[in-house]
Amino acid sequence: MTIEITHTRREGTLIEGTSRNDGSKEVLRTRHYASGYTTLAKWSRNLGCWYLPYSRDKRTSEPMLEALADRLRAAGFEVTVTIDETDRRTFAEAESDRVERAEDRAQRFGQYADNAATRSEAAWKSSHEISERFAFGQPILIGHHSEGRARRDHARMDNAMRKSIGERDRADHWTGRAQAAANYERFRKDPRRTLRRLDKLRADLRAVEKWQRGESAKGYSRNPDDPELTIRHEELTEEIEYWQQIIKDAEAEGVKVWSKADFTRGDFVLYRGTWYEVLRVNPKSVTIPHIHNGTGQRVVRATDNRHDGWTWTAPYDDVSGRKSAEEMQQPPQAETTEHHEQAEQFPPVVEPVPAAETCPMCHSSQWHAEVRRCAHCHHAPEGKPTPAARADRQEDMALVLIASKNSRRSRKRALWAMTRREAQAVCGDPRTSGRSYMLTWTDRPGVEGADWEWVPDNGSLDPVLSDLDVTPRREWTAAPQAPAEAA
Numbered sequence: 001m002t003i004e005i006t007h008t009r010r011e012g013t014l015i016e017g018t019s020r021n022d023g024s025k026e027v028l029r030t031r032h033y034a035s036g037y038t039t040l041a042k043w044s045r046n047l048g049c050w051y052l053p054y055s056r057d058k059r060t061s062e063p064m065l066e067a068l069a070d071r072l073r074a075a076g077f078e079v080t081v082t083i084d085e086t087d088r089r090t091f092a093e094a095e096s097d098r099v100e101r102a103e104d105r106a107q108r109f110g111q112y113a114d115n116a117a118t119r120s121e122a123a124w125k126s127s128h129e130i131s132e133r134f135a136f137g138q139p140i141l142i143g144h145h146s147e148g149r150a151r152r153d154h155a156r157m158d159n160a161m162r163k164s165i166g167e168r169d170r171a172d173h174w175t176g177r178a179q180a181a182a183n184y185e186r187f188r189k190d191p192r193r194t195l196r197r198l199d200k201l202r203a204d205l206r207a208v209e210k211w212q213r214g215e216s217a218k219g220y221s222r223n224p225d226d227p228e229l230t231i232r233h234e235e236l237t238e239e240i241e242y243w244q245q246i247i248k249d250a251e252a253e254g255v256k257v258w259s260k261a262d263f264t265r266g267d268f269v270l271y272r273g274t275w276y277e278v279l280r281v282n283p284k285s286v287t288i289p290h291i292h293n294g295t296g297q298r299v300v301r302a303t304d305n306r307h308d309g310w311t312w313t314a315p316y317d318d319v320s321g322r323k324s325a326e327e328m329q330q331p332p333q334a335e336t337t338e339h340h341e342q343a344e345q346f347p348p349v350v351e352p353v354p355a356a357e358t359c360p361m362c363h364s365s366q367w368h369a370e371v372r373r374c375a376h377c378h379h380a381p382e383g384k385p386t387p388a389a390r391a392d393r394q395e396d397m398a399l400v401l402i403a404s405k406n407s408r409r410s411r412k413r414a415l416w417a418m419t420r421r422e423a424q425a426v427c428g429d430p431r432t433s434g435r436s437y438m439l440t441w442t443d444r445p446g447v448e449g450a451d452w453e454w455v456p457d458n459g460s461l462d463p464v465l466s467d468l469d470v471t472p473r474r475e476w477t478a479a480p481q482a483p484a485e486a487a
Helices: 023-026 062-074 090-132 147-184 182-190 191-212 227-252 333-345 385-395 420-428 462-467
Strands: 002-007 010-014 043-044 049-051 080-086 266-271 275-279 285-289 311-317 319-323 397-404 412-419 435-444 450-456
Touching: 010 319, 023 062, 023 090, 062 080, 090 147, 090 182, 090 227, 147 182, 191 227, 266 285, 275 285, 397 420, 420 435
Parallel strands: 002 080, 412 450
Antiparallel strands: 002 010, 010 049, 043 049, 266 275, 266 319, 285 311, 397 412, 397 435
């Protein structure tokens, strides 16, 4: 029996002429590190022979194939080795084939996911149907004639539910695989990735041209007469032309490809969501203030560099926008529109304009003469506040609650009453939260006694109140009900 080992860049490495249980599998499926045979052959039902994975469109190792042939000869087989590196596909043909195979995988994996989801649903329904017998909490009656059946039902329920969970996980797995395969072409042709890929390919092409001239590249030299250099030069040229066309198509669709010609010193570049002032324009990037300056900021200028002049480089393939220094002085139109929309949806709280006189109770300048109410102490020295004043007071007031982890209390626990601003400051302080509790606030707590209740204040948070200059209260007045209008 003769085994033929053939390699072409078009088809890859194929091993033909074997049969089941002839002893060749033990050799093909055993790694031999001394000869470099580390990628084990796989059997293909479509090809009807063994093949080496990832061998298409690549140069093979002739010593490795000869060593594999020697090992097969030692096992009693006649082996021939044929290598033809010139028989290859164009890069466009190979890329088209990869895209088609990705589409086939997406369809196949999607079917796997649907089947697993169907099995999961069926297993869950089976478990649910069995559980109907125990819907009202029927226990297993020890010693009763139904004990054996009940235990079997429990075991069947457990097995069915475990199968349902396992099939659901399997469906999630194949769904992710299907999405990845479906997005293959989109991610493969992403303009930013393509630009980075082109930079690497051009560097490889320059290295090949240097080796062909007899020069050193990438730290070593190669024989200028090696035919592999000619083949590699053709492959790189085809691949670069293919990806350049992808970039041209993207530009025709409106994608902006940034370059050195688009920037001058003093401009602003949008890099990873933050605007940075351009300190220097380079052939492949722009120099900006270090990205540590952009933490929590939308615009970083040269004067904002807080790290002893540290800088960063933003490559053009990662740039998202450009503005001049004059344009940065004006707020973006989109942001202004968004601000107006938010202002209409959430109108700002207008603080009452205090009169010249002060509060008769606390002598604060926040006394409002029209409604006879003080925004500081909330007192109405001359009679009860008007309904409008009480409504304003209720809007300004908030109830601070204490929430415990894993709490099962029927009513909320209230600590203090204070203004909204004070409640926000107190609840936002890191000292008012721990592993098992936290403080929160609300301006609509509900009905005292039914929805919430006062709890004792042990004084542990007095330092927080003192630092924030907050004087809490221990009373809450519900908002008055508006009088019904006459029919």
